[in-house]
Amino acid sequence: MPVLKRHFLLLWLVLLAMPARAQLVLRGRVLDAETHQPIPNAQVGVADNRIGTSTNDAGRFALSIPPAYAGQPLTVALLGYQSYRQMLPPLPGPELLIELKMSPAALGEVQVTGSVLGIVREAVARIPRNYPGRPTQLTGFYRESDNDSLGRPRYLVEGLLTVYKAPYPQRTSTGEVQIRQSRKVDLRSDKLVRIDWAGGPFIAHLADFVHRRAQFIDPGHFRDYDYRLAPGSSYHDRPVYVVTFAPKAGNRRADFAGRMYIDQDTYAFLGAEWRYTPAGLRHSPNLADSRALRVAYQPYAGRWHLKTVWWQTRARLPIGPPLNYFGEFLTTAIDTAQTVRPGYLERAQYHDVFLRNAVAYDSAFWRGHTTLLPPETLRQALLDQQRQHRADSLFRPVAAGDSTSAKDAPQTLFGKFLSRFRYGGMVGAWPLSVAAAGLAVAYAPDGYGFGFQADNSVKAQSFSVYSQFEYQFELTHELAVRLATQRLYGQFRADGWAAGLSYQRNFRPRHRPLYGRAGLAYTRQTAGRELGTFANPDAGLRVAGTHLGADELSAQLQALTEALQPSLGLGLELSHKLELVADASYLLPLRTRTRLQISEESGFFLARSAAVINLPHPDVSLRDNGQLTAALPWQPRPWLFSIGLLYRLR
Template identity: 55%
Template sequence: MKLLTLLLYLLALPALAQEGVLRGRVLDADTHQPIPNAQVGIGGNRLGTSTNLEGRFALRVPAAYQASELEIALLGYRPYRRPLPPLPSAELLIELRSSPASLGTVTVTASAEGIIREAVARIPLNYPVRPTQLTGFYRESDDEATRQRYDYLVEGLLRVYKPGYQQPDEPGQVQVLQSRRVDLRPAQPGAALAPINWVAGAFVPHRFDFVHTRAEFISARHFKNYQYRLSPQTTFQGRAVYVITFGPRPGTDRANFAGEVYIDEQSYAFLGARWHRTPAGIRRERMLVFDASERAYRTDYQVYAGRYYLKSIWYNTLGKPLAGQVRHHLAEFVTTAIDTAQAALPGYQARSQYTDIFLDNPAPYDSTFWQHYTTVLPPQALLDQARQHQADTLLRRPAPTAILAAPAPKKWGLLRHLRYTYTGGLLGVRVPATDLRMVLAPAGSTFRADAQAATAVQGLAMQYAFGVQLDFTPQLAAYATTRHLLGQLRGDGWEAGLGYAHNLNPYGRPLRARAGLAYLRQSVGQELGTFANSDADLRLAGTPLAADELTLSLQVITDALQPRLGLGLEVSHHWEAVADLGYLLPLRTRSQLLIEEKKGFFSFSQHAADLDLPAAEARVFVAGQPATEAPWQLGRLLLSVGVLYRLGQ
């Protein structure tokens, strides 16, 4: 084993040696002052980032790009190009020389709504049409608003896979690369009546990228609900823009948002927006466990290599849960690197799910991780500076770019390998139309029962089942299930066995072919009636039956082997939809008379006796003729459709 480890390490050395981080600082050649927001790119601008407030940048450079040129550009400065130095290297010092550019004079002749329509029409020209990979810093927190007492604060590094902006219906993917947290919520059960667990935090870069999603206030389908006005403001972040305010059109409450959007005068590109939900919009969200009073958003974009990319998102919620004080929830995302190469999507298991809670994400910790990723944040990237101070204090770190500590692993133990099953379906039965009669007269007892019933033709019975599955490996599992029949015939049963699953779609949402073999025991019976018990000392099959009333049922017990085949589709990391078809191979079948005590609702002890047929105490008649067994049998097919639920991740 040690030799194998050494060989793998030696094989990995060339790859490690070929990867490094390019670091540099960009200054004005005349004033020698740092230049923030300069666009840094390599490989024909397929990979890039921007400088921070001190003019610094850091960019991870894969081996494939190390023969490329370094390119730096910013409006008002001459483009800078040079071959990449051997990596790793000392921090580069780069000076840009000014080259003033005139923005020209633009005469506004269109209406505010017309400008919005033109900006939407130019989205394929201004935003990437190819898939893009963003690396970014994410922070989420929840606190009690009145006292600013934090419940939790969590942050991490995300890799965001965005489809082209001409495809607004494609949601994109997210991978959590690294994270850390501090959770201050009470650990005692019942200490917090209704803790709020916010889902989809990692999807903030997709959810509030209003240009890609074609948010309602820039969607032609909803223009009739909005009123647009040109604002006197003419600049945004130093650029000449149209500032358009929007809100509900008078006479309608169908607009969910109000705010303002910033559109570049020359390119008609959306540079950003500030907006919030209207009271009617908050009501229409239908947040069942949280009464929101404020839902506000900010989104900015940055230009890189002639296209606009997501720069930052700020998402703020204020409100009151069903129990507790007014709470404040805040999430922020800022892009630290842009990769326009056709990067492959991560495997399905590595992707975040929309329903995931970021506080509970299981991203592993690697002490050398941050040496290989861009971690320098652009200037004023995190808008809530008070919360930044709280993060520095609670998470004990000197700056937002420091190494993040690992989240404490959940102590699932064996539970993380358990899954629960909930299924329903059909069970094959063979039931003829006939009359039944049963006479029970135990020797030496005063108890007598003479019951009659009839059966109708039936070929299938409805059934539902609950069970548990223990995963030994991602493919092999053991399971146990209890089953219950509904309808004319009733019965209980169980099965236990082994199952195997093979993923037919390893590069996307798992679609698993399922196979298994189980041992099954199932009862199929019909109740014959309830009779008064005149014998307090009655004993049948060694079981005392002292209740005032006894219920009699005729049933068939079948033991069988069940091979099965099926399919499973993973709906999320926790849920999987399954469908199985089993074929029963009977090993033993016997008929029984089941005698049960009938007790009150609050009685917890109930005896039951199983009397195997034929028996001296009981006589059975089918269609008027003596019989030694019930007239129905269990069929061969068993169809089940349901879900599996995984407790841990």
């Protein structure tokens, strides 16, 4: 491990235990009143849950209290327990000990499936009245880690997010996320094979089963599930339906199995926990062996808002042992008034890897915001791995003050190269003007017993469709070198390439980028017409100085155009990695040639040769509708149009 990485890990673990200084901090521990055992995942709220946190595995929490909330009540709630409520004690102060009492079960086992489904239907129907009907903004703490088969974190990333939520009557699983701060420890020693998970912070949208109307509460899938009532419980001293769901016998369309909690009075979904069925894993887009989630909501201002998300995925990889991917999100503040959507530049993109985000680490920032206290096992695992990496570094010396080892250097240089690399595909209209014609071609070289005659008819057309695959390497943020390959489709066989420079300038630097594009390239394009294949009677045949000894030959009439290609266009950034581009180009011909190409058709394809005869030529007779000519009935026109996508690797 590089020296700076070790120092950062030690500093981070110290800061995890430090009290916040920017605001007053309430520290406490929540225990079961009868067993005196710690209670994890209890919801701790202040000011009727406008700000809050949750307890860790040891039942402990730390909540930063703004001075304006010093006189507000403190509440602690967990499903199955009586809620706790008292006024905030004077701060700073000692750790507050809170004991929760169990609530008796409200219902016994009920097996009437129809009535249980009616409860779920009613809860779905009441989503518009139980959840926010206007945009809301959540501030939340996010953590993800990639653990090995022994449960040790290979990396750990934490961040403070702003999550914009659309109104819940609108069914959606998407939304905006802004990364305000982040910190990380990367303990992975392997450099060649790395799995960097994308989309993690978006779990605040993707796992919100009420907002997205997950399959198990989607009326279109009710027929796929069995719903049953389990023994009831209570939350905030209110009775709760506990509804289990699982695929019906033999059903392969149901992706989930688990349980959900529904308030008996308001029919609000208070939370759910579920796992993916084998069918659900097959329908997932990644290599997962298992996947489980747990989601809870909390009340504020008469509505229910997302509180916590926990999920774990066990993924099998093509190389190496399986990995356990773990993550959690915790809402620490709710704002129903300041809900201005973040601008495009401030928003994270789903395909951005949170582990590599560019937000700088600020220790003072973290001491002033609520985070979820890490479990003791997680802190111990990080320390153990840090010690092991320190021992490993004894055998791999690193120069003092050098934050990058020699082993890391090639990866860093390669990463810098990739960050400047883009590629993409386009389709467009190639301006190939074609007049209807009947062609007759005869070729009879002197001194050989080889020759052929071919008749061919050409249909009239005004343009051809072409595709282009393009590579770009950015010299600066605005200037790039580009190389493109082109292919025409239709009645002609045509290939070509273009090389040059591309320049783009952002017209909207404070919003979603809209680029003006300009370019200049040299292009070489052929448009050919196949004349057929012929037997070669002479193994020593030479055409235009090229030996063609294959048993079978083919012939093609071609128009070859070499030109300068200036272009203008627009580019719209769809995400930080993907750009939609549209260009108009003008061909300035440098040279246009008509030629006959004769190629070998048999033998190993890498060793096949081709000969080109420029027309007019005494050995070639070309007739167009019976008239001798040296010109072809298809010629390029100047304008080209294309539209496509460019993708940035990093």
